[in-house]
Every structure is written in C-alpha cells, then in structure tokens.
Amino acid sequence: MKPALSPRVVLGAFMLVLLVAPLVMPPFYVTLLNYIGLYALVALGLVLLTGVGGLTSFGQAAFVGLGAYTTAVLTTATELPAWLAWAGGSPWLALGVGLVFTATVAFVLGSLTLKLSGHYLPLGTIAWGISLYFLFGTLETLGGHTGLTGIPPIALFGFELTEGRHIFYLIWVFLLAAVFTTQNLLDSREGRAIRALKGGMVMAEAMGVDTARSRMVIFVIAALHACASGWLYAHLQRFVNPTPFGLHIGIEYLFMAVVGGAGQVWGALLGAGVITIVKQWLQDILPQLFGQSGNFEVIVFGLMMIVILQRAREGLWPIFARLVPVKVTRRTLDAAAEPLPKKPLPARGEVILEAKEVTRKFGGLVANNAMSLSVKAGEILALIGPNGAGKSTMFNQISGVDTPTSGEVLFLGKPVAGRGSREIARMGMSRTFQHVKLLPTMSVLENVAIGAHMRGDKGVFPAAWRLDRAEEARLLNEAARQIERVGLAEHMFDAAGSLALGQQRILEIARALAADPCLLLLDEPAAGLRFKEKQALAELLRKLRGEGMGILLVEHDMDFVMGLVDRVVVMEFGQKIAEGLPEEVQQNPAVLEAYLGGVE
Template structure:
C-alpha cells in the first residue's frame, strides 16, 4: 500500500522549493519559471471558465493585452487626461485602472458573448479576441505594431524589481493568491452555483441559481486573472507590442488548461509548466532533427492535444495525483451551527397549486388543452397518462420552464406564469427531473447543498476570502439534515455518481427539500427503480405527505401510483379525461381505454 501524504506537507514542500528556486537556479531557469507563473495565471482563469463552468474561450490573450497595454500607457505617457492623471507613472495605480477597465470590457463582451450557446460561444470569443488584437496594433497611441518601450519596473516599499529574480516572488505571489482564492470560491455556495452550470441550465435555475450571473462572474474573474498576468508581463519585459496577445496565444492558453486538467485548479500550473518547458525544448531540438528551422513545435502540440483528448481527457493533474497519493480531507460538519430559518407550511388541506384552463400550443400542435388541476398541502396528486399525453408539457407550465399560451397557474394564490424558475423556487416550489440531473463528481452533501442556494446570500468576495464560513456551515448542516431525512446518511460523503439509480432519485428529492418547499414536483421518480427501491421511495413520499408537504407526481407506473396517491388526474392527447380517487379512476372506462389498453 502506497503511503498517503498530507496536503499541507505537499504544499509546504512546494512553497519551500519556490522560495529557494531563484537562489539556486540560473537566470535562464528563473525566467522560465516566471513565464510559467504568468501563463498559469491565465490558464487558471480558463480552468474556472472552461473546466468548471463549461464555457470555452479562445480570447483570453486579448485580456492579457488589456492589462499590459493599460500599465504601459499609464506609466510611460508624458501627458494624460486630467481625470486619469492621478494614475500616471505608478505601476500599482495602473494595475487598479487595468483591473477596473478589464472588468468593464469583460462585462460588455460577456453580455454579448455569453448569450450564445453551442459552437457559437467559442466563435464569439474568437471574434472579439481577433478584434482586440488588431486594435492593439492599429492605434498610434499604443505604438502600433512596434509597441511601447520604457515601461518602468515595479517598486515595492521603495525597492525596484528590475530583474527577473526579483520579480519572481511577486509573480508567484499573485499566482498562489489566485489559486487559493479560486479554491475557496469553488468550496462555497457561489462555487457550487458555478459548478452546477455543467449540470444544465434548467437544473441550476430550478435550484435557484441565477445562471446568467454565475456565467458572467467566472467570465469576469478569468479576464481579471489575465489582466493581472498582462500587468506583470509588461513590467517583466519592460516593453509591450501586440504579438503576445494574438489568437494563436489564446489557443495556447486553452491548451495549457486542457493538458493540465481543465477541471483542476492546480492543473493550471501543470499545464503551463508542461507546455512552456516542452515549447522551449522543442524549439531547440526539432530544428536539429529536421535540419531546418520552422514552427515544428506547433505540429507537435497539435498531436499532443489529440493524444491527451483521447487518453487523458481529465488532463495530467489526476495522473500526477495518483503517483503521489494525498490523504483525503473529509469536510467536517459544525454541529453548533445555527439552523437555517424555515417558512411555515400551509395548513393541511389548503389549496397551494391551482392550474386553470392551461393551454399550450406549439404552432398547430396543441400539447395542453384547457388543463385544470389543483394540489393541496399534505396531499399527493398523480398526473398520469400514456406517452405523448402532454404530462411533461404540463409539468413545465407549472414549474416555470415554459409559459402557457393561455390560462393561468396559481401557486399560493400568486400567478407563476411568466416567472422564471428560480423565482418560483424562492416562493416554495421545488422539483426533481425525469432524467436524473446531478453533479456526479461532487459529494452527496454538496449536491444537496445546491438545493439550499436560495437560503444563503454571501457573494463572491466573501467566498474567495473565507468570510462566509458561518453561513456555509449552516447550509451544509441543512443539506446533512435533508440527507438523513431521506435515509442516505451513510452516503453523505460519497460521490453522487457512485450511487445506484434509486439512491440518485432519492438524492434529487433531498436536494429539492433543501430549498424548504411546501410543494414538490416529482417527474417520474420511480422510473428505472427496482421493486424494493420503489417501496423505499413510496415510504419517503408518505412521510413527506404526513409532514404537510404537497406533492405533484408525474408517473407511468400504475401499481406504484395507485397504492400511494390521494387523487389522480389522467391525461390523453393534452386533455384531462378523468380525475378522482385512485380506485374510481381505475374503474373509469375512458382511462381503461386510453391508458390500460381498453375494456374487454
């Protein structure tokens, strides 16, 4: 059995090696480490943006250019506008201006680009990346393609960092600060919202996550990381020209994130190190092998990317982690944390959901036609019907995924038609999905905590600097309480993807309960379950009904439904053909004809 190493020990050794590196290495290798640090800072933003958030960007080099050119202009210009004169000549003030300017540009570009989906999103980033690159080379103020020279060194407490060995510590301080704040962010309420983006927009919105905001957050953070890298680069090189900010460099940054491990924070360092060292080595070796100069390393990197995508899609970091096994640190719950406040449940028997004459047309197709139903607190209502009857469409009208063509849906006396899913979730309606939507690599505890997203309010800065710990403890305790409530306590720290299908469906219910709902919408929760799993699910739903929660159940399994629910609504061809007690519906000739195959 391999020895397990403490994460703190590994980190301590790494920091010690960094501390002595400039003292024992030649200037060439110190310079190489400087560039690895600069590139890793950009790649770290792409880990957050692409690996965690699922948004592909080829334009990060342009943000590096914004940071570099901002500081170059402010520190070398002899005349500046009066409103900007206060920042002239100071690299540190130039950094502040650069970060603010980059954030504004990222907000504008993000508002345009992030509306795109599929392959249109990376194409959009290519478009503005190329535009900014040519802007750098066109404006005379920025020196055209010749660039700007005479960029002064950074000064710290009166000491000039005018050599690579001196700037080394500042570069790696920036990088390590970004690594630790990114880790903190991902290990928080905001971080779970960001990670939920990969589970699908519908799931994340249903849990109360503002997906547009989360996408914009990681887009801006990635741009700010790139800006800081550009600022450091400008003062390391002492001059700036457009060449390092082109599209081909943006692609290279993406290579670094993917090769290192697009979903791994420390993978950014690995990817930047591997690509930078390999590039330097190949530029020396390949011309000797082929007997002529050329960009042979580009061909090599293309082949390497194909191999990595085939053989190690998670990048090199997981492979390294297996070679040096690190002792897993299990998150401890704070038993002393104060419980989250709960909304009072409506009185049993009170109507909490009412759909009135809901009609949904898709062109000439009428998916729902004058559908009406109601759900009371402490009741289970089943919505059943053959395939194509319109149940899922009706489910979407109720949950806010879709909007009725006509009719209305009232929840707790308030119209929900036209409201977005997260607003409906805040009102007290929560749901599961026909096809399980979980984040398989996250623990059961973290998946359920996503459901409690709306019950917290700490933002990005609080999360990044660990100022959210009290709220985080309360959210995790609530998630643990719901996990115990549904009978999955022994799997609390297991990866959600390791659970059986039946347990995953129960997990989805726990996640929905973490939102503190008074109405649960369950979309075919018994689909694919074995007999004993269905029995366990039925017992859980009966318990929830007994606690006063209303449940709307869309289901195909008649045996499961009839022994569980209080009332049944039957649909066929988008219309309601029967409603009543289970035993009455079972004897209804129209139901037998439509759903059970007819009357003999």
C-alpha cells in the same frame, strides 16, 4: 501503493522550492519559471471558465493585452487626461485602473457573448479576441505594431524589481493568491452554483441559481486573472507589442488548461509548466533535427492535443496526483451551527397550486388543451397518462420551464405563468427531473447543498476570502439533515455518480427538500427503481405528506401510484379525461380505453 502525504507537507515543500529556486538556479531557468507563473495565472482563469463552468474561450490573450497596455500607457505617457493623471507613473495605480477597465470590458463582452450557446460561444470569443488584437496594433497611442518601450520596473517598499529573480516572488505570490482564492470560491455556495452550470441550466435555475450571473462572474474573474498576468508581463519585459496577445496565444492558453486538467485548479500550473518547458525543448531540438528553422513545435503540440483528448481527457493532473498521492480531507460538519430559518407550511387542506384552463401550443400541435388541476397542502396528486399525453409539458408550465399559450397557473394564490423557474423556486416550489440531473463527481452532501442555494446570500468576495464560513456551515448542516431525512446518511460523502439509480432519485428529492418548499413536483421518481426502493420511496412520500407537504407526482407505475396517492388526474392527447380517487379512476372506462385500448 504509496502512502498518502499530508496536503500541508506537500504545499510546504512546494513553497520551499519556490523560495529557494531563484537563489540557486541560473537566470535562464528563473526566467522560464517566471513565464510559467504568468501563463498559469491565465490558464487558472480558463480552468474556472472552461473546466468548471463549461464555457470555452479562445480570447483570454486579449485580456492579457488589456492589462499590459493599460499599465504601459499609464506609466510611460508624458501627458494624460486630467481625470486619469492621478494614475500616471505608478505601476500599482495602473494595476488598479487595469483591473477596473478589464472588468468593464469583460462585462460588456460577456453581456454579448454569454448569450450564445453551443459552438457559437467559442466563435464569439474568437471574434472579439481578434478584434482586440488588431486594435492593439492599430492605435497610434499604443505604439502600433512597434509597441511601447520604457516601461518602468515595479517598486515594492522602495525596492525596484529590475531583474527576473526579483519579480519572480511577486509573480508567484499573485499566482498562489489566485489559486487559493479560486479553491475557496469553488468550496462555497457560489462555487456550487458555478459547478452546477455543467449540470444543465434547467436544473440550476430550478434550484434557485442565477445562471446568467454565475456565467458572468467566472467570465469576469478569468479576465481579471489574465489582466494581472498582463500587468506583470509588461513590467517584466519593460516593453509590449501586440504579438503575445493574438488568437494563437489564446489557443495556447486553452491548451495549457486542457493538458493540465481543465477541471483542476492546480492543473493550470501543471499544464503551463509542461507546455512551457516542452515548447522550449522543442524549439531547441527540432531545428537541429530537421536541419532548418520553423515552428515545428506547433505541429507537435497539435498531435499532443489529439493524444490527450483521446487518452487523458481529464488532463495530466490525475496522473500526477497518483504519482504524488495526497490525503483527502473529509469535510466536517459543524454541529453547533445555527439552523436555517424555515418558512411555515400552509394549513393542511389549503389549495396551494391551481392550474386553470392551461393550453400550450407548439405551432399546430396542441400539447396541453384547457388543462386544469389543483394540489392541496398535505396531499399527493398523481398526474398520469400514456406516453405522449402531455404530462411533461404540463409539468413544465407549472414549474416555470415553459410558458402557457393561454390559461393561468396560481401558486399560493399568486400567478406564476411566465415567471422563471428561479423565481417560482424562491416562492416555495421545488422539483426533481425525469432524467436524473446530478453532478456525479461532487459528493452527495454538495449536491444536496445546491438545493439550499437560495437560503444563503454570501457572494463571491466573502467566498474567495473565507468570510462565508458561518453561512456555509449552516447550509451544509441543512443538506446533511435532508440526506438523513431521506435515508442516505451512510452515503453523505460518497460521489453522487457512485450511487445506484434509485438512490440518485432519492438524492434528487433530498436536494429539492433542501430548498424548504411547500410543494414538491416529482417527475417519474419511481422509474428504474427496484421493489424495495419503491417501498422506501413511498414511505418517504407518505412521511412528507404527513408533515403537510403538497406533492404533485408524474408517474407511469400504476401499482406505485394507486397505493400511495390521494387523488389522480388522467391525461390523454393533452386533455384531462378523468379525475378522482384512485379506485374511481381505475374503474373509469375512458381511462381503461386510454391504457388498454378499449374495454369489453
């Protein structure tokens, strides 16, 4: 096994190569590196959007076109409207205008497109990508299909970047700045919210993440990366026409992100480099091989994509990382960080949750019929019943995943029926899930820190530029405290997916506790647990009850429930058939009939 290298050594060597490359390489290869940098900037946005956020876009080339055409028009037009004349003639002012314009367009398109899901989302990006492409070629002010010429070079400190080796450094400064800010963003509260999108909207919203906002954030950031690439491209080429901004180029950008490693920040650079170099080789070799000219490289790329999707779905970056191993720096916790503020728990015995006559109908099916229950602070209430009794539906009515057809749900004396999961979670209700919803490649610490999302407020810009470190230390310390509280301290830095099922369920409880709730909703937490794990879980729940936490427990394991809870509510066919102490419910004829099919 090769010895792992320090990240600083690898980065230093890479920076040195970039510094020397344009001084020693022929102009052709410098140009090739320039295009790799431009393409990688767009692919980086797709890594954030598609690889991390799970949103597939085929339209990024259109955003490149917005950046290119904005600067082309502003720097070549002889007459501009009075309100825009101040930006005329200056590439740097044109960059600012282009970024604002692109962000605005992206926000409008995102507001329409991001409401779509499944295969409709990529189809939507294809639709506006094609529309913008034809718009570029149709408007006379943009030069039609002929394009715009005479774009001036970028001037930096009075020096004009007229040659490829001159603009080389600017392109790579833009790319490296985008790489580092993206890495910083992902290593933050905002970044965990973005990564939580892949864990499912229900889970993310239950942890207080505004999923619509997070989706819009990465959509706009990806568009801004593409805009900056278009700006650089226009001043490198000194000419623009619609050809580089079509749908086929948008697909190529997505191909770069996937080939490099759609979930890896540095994979964008690797993918752009591999595709650009291989494309150049194929364009030189294949016509000679076949004896005629043609776009044969497209066929090869199609086959390559199929092979990669079958054999290396994580892209080439994991393979490259094994060839050049880099030491992984374990995150350190700041013991001196100030603890997060905690809300006072309600007085023991106070009713914190009350459901009154809750009915939920799905067409002709009545899933919950006039269901009522209440939970007090410092109490564990079990909601039990046979499969199909309507327990999960009731759970969803309480937690905000669904809205009752009629009836009322009060939490801390306030009606919550019809409110979203995020708003209810902010009030002090937190939950786990019947089927574990974790981010398996993230560490235990980071998964639990998602639960503390609502207890921070630093946004995208502070995260990207490392201005959120004090708050981040407090959030991670809180996550570590909850991990220790549930007995998983030795696994704090392990990947969540490496834990046994029982430990994953305990991890979900730690994540819920990180939100500082006064009421825990646990959906079958003992499912799949071994005897010792159930004992540990029961001990944890007793400890939480002793601290004054209210707990609503949906469970099938009667032995686990009856030895733990204070009261039991039994459901069958959507209705409550019994309520009382565990020993009373166990003797109830209606309950025995529901579970055993009858009594003698």
